[in-house]
Amino acid sequence: xxxxxxxxxxxxTFAMGCFWSPDAIFxxxxxxxxxxxxxxxxxxxxxxxxEVCAGDTGHAEAIEVTYDPKKVSxxxxxxxxxxxxxxxxxxxxxxxxxxxxxxxxxxxxxxxEAAAHASREKLAQSxxxxxxxxxxxxxxxxxxxxxxxxxxxxxxxxxxxxxxx
Numbered sequence: 001x002x003x004x005x006x007x008x009x010x011x012x013t014f015a016m017g018c019f020w021s022p023d024a025i026f027x028x029x030x031x032x033x034x035x036x037x038x039x040x041x042x043x044x045x046x047x048x049x050x051e052v053c054a055g056d057t058g059h060a061e062a063i064e065v066t067y068d069p070k071k072v073s074x075x076x077x078x079x080x081x082x083x084x085x086x087x088x089x090x091x092x093x094x095x096x097x098x099x100x101x102x103x104x105x106x107x108x109x110x111x112x113e114a115a116a117h118a119s120r121e122k123l124a125q126s127x128x129x130x131x132x133x134x135x136x137x138x139x140x141x142x143x144x145x146x147x148x149x150x151x152x153x154x155x156x157x158x159x160x161x162x163x164x165x
Contacts, residue, residue, distance in 0.1 A: 009033060010069045012077050013040050013106035013140050015060035016085035017093025020153040022063040025084050027152075031072025036064050037153075038145040040106050041138055049147055052100050060102050064143045074112060078119040081105065087123070088131035106140035113137060 016022050019037035026035050039047050042059030052059045065077060085093055087103045105120075107113040116137045124133050145151075154160065 008068070008070070009066050010074070011108070012065045012067065012074060012112070013062055013108075013143055014065070014077075014081045015040060015062040015102055015104040015106070016081060017061070017096055017101045017103070019061040019063055019146065019150070022084065023152065024154045026063055026065045026077070026080060029067075029072060029077070029080055031070075031076075032065055032067045034066040036145050037150050038062055038064060038143050039100075040064075040140065040143050041104060041136075045142070045144075047144055049150065053098070055098050055100060059100060059144070060104050061100050061146075062104070062106065062143065064145075074115055075119065078105070078115060082119065082123055086129075087120075087133045087135040088129045090134045103135040105135060105137045106143075107137060108140045113139075 014022065023035050023037050026032050039052050039057070039059035040062035042052070042057040044051060044057040044059070047057045047059050051057050052061065067077065085103060089103075091097065091099050091102045093101050105116040107116055120133055120135055120137065
């Protein structure tokens with residue numbers, strides 16, 4: 001986990017298909033101080049939503065979670081991640097298809113990487129899914145915030161989170 005010395009907060013980044021629903025889900029987790037949706041895992045600097053949707057940037061729609069590690073652990077955030085999407089569908093969630101909808105955990109430290117691998121292995125051995133877990137574990141590069149109209153999208157629209165699990 002990356003802990004910022006000035007405030008002792010940490011950040012975690014996950015991709016689980018559409019980013020609107022994970023924003024709403026992680027925002028409700030005790031110990032989560034803030035969330036923002038954006039793009040991770042790609043090659044283009046400052047990608048736009050249209051560019052990411054075209055599939056040419058390599059980015060995934062992602063959620064950046066700022067949290068207090070004294071109140072919620074990285075492992076607990078991983079549990080939220082696994083429980084709220086289907087990690088067995090390659091480059092898709094529900095009807096959303098493309099690399100931008102892949103399942104991924106973007107790690108910042110060797111400890112996060114080890115925790116992500118351990119949690120994925122534990123889930124695979126649990127038999128919860130009949131298929132192979134295809135979630136990628138990748139180094140966290142730059143997180144590019146999505147356009148403002150995507151931030152807190154469901155709350156702004158006054159609708160319940162409805163992305164696909």
